[in-house]
Structure formats: C-alpha cells, structure tokens
Amino acid sequence: MTLFAPAVSRVLGWATLASLVVLAMFGLWGAPPDRVQSDAQRLMYLHVPAAWIAYLAFGVTALGSALWLWPRTRAEVWDRLAAASAELGVLFTGLTLVLGSLWGRPVWGVWWAWDARLVTTAVLFFLYLGYLALRRVPGAPDARAKRCAIAALIAFVDVPIVHFSVTWWRTLHQQATIFDPELKAHIHGVMAFTLWWGVFAFTLLFIWLLGQRYRLEALEETRQDRELEQAIAERVRGRAAPLPQAPEAEEREPAPSGAGAPR
C-alpha cells in the first residue's frame, strides 16, 4: 500500500526539509557570488539538481515499466511507481525549464535559446506530458498498466535520439563544468559543495515525494474500488438512484450492436 513504513516516511520528510534549509542557507549566503554571473549563478543550486532529478525520475519510470512488463516481476507496485515517478519527472522538468529561463534572462540576455540541451529538455517535457495524459485515461488496471508501460518505454528509447539529433542541430549551452576532464573544474570549494548538497537535498525530496505520490495513487485506486462496490451494493438493495458513472465504464467504445449500427 505504501512505499515506505510511516516512520521511515516521517524521518525522510524531516531530513528533506532540514537539507533544503541547509541548501537555502548555503545557496543564498554561504557560497560566494560568481565572478562573472554574480548572484544569478545562485539559481544553478536549484536548476542543476532539478535537472538531475528529472532524469532520475524518468529513469525510475522506465525501470518500473520494464519490471512491470517482465512477466516474472510483474506487480502492481511497479506500475504505481512508474506513474508516481513520471509525474515528479514532469514537475521537475518544468521546474528545470523555468529556473533555466529565469537564469538565462540576466546571463544570456534571453528567456529562451534554441540550444541543444534546452530543446532536448523541452521535448522530454512534452514526451512525458503525453504519458501522463495516457495515464489519466480510465480503464481496467491491467490494460492501463500495459499500455502505459509500453508508452513509457517508447518515450524512453526516444530520449537519446532526441538528444543526438538536437545536439547535431545546434549547440550553445555552457559545457558541462564539473565533469569536463580537460577543465579540471576550478570551482570555489563552497560553491561545489553547495551544488553537490543541492543534488543530495533534491534526491531526498524526490524520494520523499515519490513515497507520498505512491500512497496517494494507492488511496485513489482504493477509493474507486470502494465507490464501485458501494454503488453495486446500493443497486442490489434496489434502493438507490441510477448507478453513478463508474470510471471503469468509460474504458471502451460501446460495442456495435450489429453490422448496421449507426456510429
């Protein structure tokens, strides 16, 4: 029913809050202002971790979908995990785009540039927005899980292709700083620490939110089941008004009653 035991979730929640407070303190005061970009650079302490979480989340969605599809590991938990993670992924991708845009305005002078990584992120956002739309289509749990798992993998396979195509198309983005082997990153120690701390804090946040979203998903499903049972029970007792529209009934097109049925 839940991803974590209540006690674990509570500890995780408080640890997340504490690490975010530490991040805010280091990000706003602890780290020195950047020599070139001055205070605008502080947005990187949120932008980079948000982008990392977005990728992590879509990775978890792909993994959950693959594990659901694999007959030996097929279990409801993977489907719910994929759904919860995709939603967080879209949220953090959106956050990455907004934060990047806010940073781009003072530093690059534009809200948006047609740069490879920006375009890839935007395509990623829409890829998984479509996935979330598909998730919202009601249906029998197994059929929906199968549909969504395959759609998630179709989208996931596309990510490297989008990345390559867009990179060939154009490149202007600040090259990776920390992982650039030639540069030997001479970032100020506190700045590097703040960035890594941001990644850590956001990872905690992601895990905690994942647990919450998972629980919500499970509760929603339980509610739907109960509503349906209740409606049937009332109907059986013959006392209730017409059956409320159960979401399950929406799943399919009504079967044509005959070859000449009007459509």
Next chain:
Amino acid sequence: MNIWEELSLVARKDLRIEVRSRVTVQQILPFGLVMLLVFAFALDPDRGILRRVAPGLLWVAVLLAALLAVSRAFSVETENGGNDGLRLSGLDPAAIFLGKAAAIALELAVLVVLLGTGCVLLFDVQVKSFGVLALASLAATVGVASVGTLYGVLAAGLRVRETLVPVLMLPVVAPVLLGATRAWEAAIDGTPSDAWPWIGLLSVFAVLYVGIGMLAFGPLLEEA
C-alpha cells in the same frame, strides 16, 4: 504462411480498403496539399522565404497528415470489430504490425512525392541530389509509420484516441522532423555529404521503432 506473406496480406487489405473508400486520395492527400497553400498565405511568398523553409514545411505537413493516416488505419479496424478479426486471424502480430505500418508508409511516401512536386512547382525549389532525397524520405516515412502504428493500436480501444495520438506521437517523431528536414536541405543545396549523418539517424530511428513495434504490437492488440 511466412511472415512476408502475412505482412503483404495485411498491407494489401489496408491498401484495398483505401483504394475502395478513397479516404486517403480524397481527404488525406488533399489535406497535405492544401497545407502548402496555407503555408504560402502565412509566410511571404515573394521574398524567397518559402524556398528556404520548404523542406521544413513539407515535413510538418507530412507529420500532420500522418496523424490522419494513423487515425484512419485504426478506425477501419475498430469499426465492425476488425480488431477481433485481427486477433482471431492467427496471423503473427509482428506481421500485422509490419503490414499496417507498410501500408501507412506507402501512403506517406505518395504524399511526400506529391508535396515534393508541389514544393518544386509552387515554391520554386530546385533539387540537386535526388538519391539522398529518396533515401532520407524512405527512412523517415518508415520511422513515422512505425511510431504511428504503435500509438494507433495503443489508443485504438480508447474514446479519446483522436486527441491522444497527436500529443503522444509528435514529441516522439520530433527527431524525424529534424533529420528529414536537414537531409532535404542538404539535398536541395547539393551538399549530400551533410545529409549522411541525418540519414543514419533516421535509419536508426526506423530500425529501432520497427523492432519495438514487432515486439509490442501483440500485447497491445490484445487490449485494443
């Protein structure tokens, strides 16, 4: 029957439906052509803008028409229980996928030829390397048709399919739009060497989604 015979059986079935109903000829192809006209209204036809952006416009038109073709390919199955027929036919699901994708790809190829001719006649485009053009178009149409067939069957049983398929499909085929447009630009400029990386990308895309489609079509058809 081997997989090739099954493939051609399904493809011929779909194409025969199109020949008889004329939906592709009378609705989807004219839709693509009218887009060329609409683009000329939206952009200034006098300053050579159309000539420069013709490849992009052409592939946007092809993608939008592909959405219609996909929707059409699966509405003929949903009507009169065609999906049940396919499931019960005993054909290999991979062959059904390939057959339906081949039929869509053929329709799109015809559209590409028509629109390409339209670009030459209306937008004053002069093509220098036809071989590159043909290769890029082939890889692109196969890729788009495969993704379309996959999403078509995925959404076939759903009420919201007409609105769902575009939002799912367009981001996935975004690299095809990029690759096909750049390859066409190279072919028009007469610099085929610029086109080869894009043709490679389009081919990888096509092979990948043909593979996924062959694997995933069966499980998806069960739910359609």
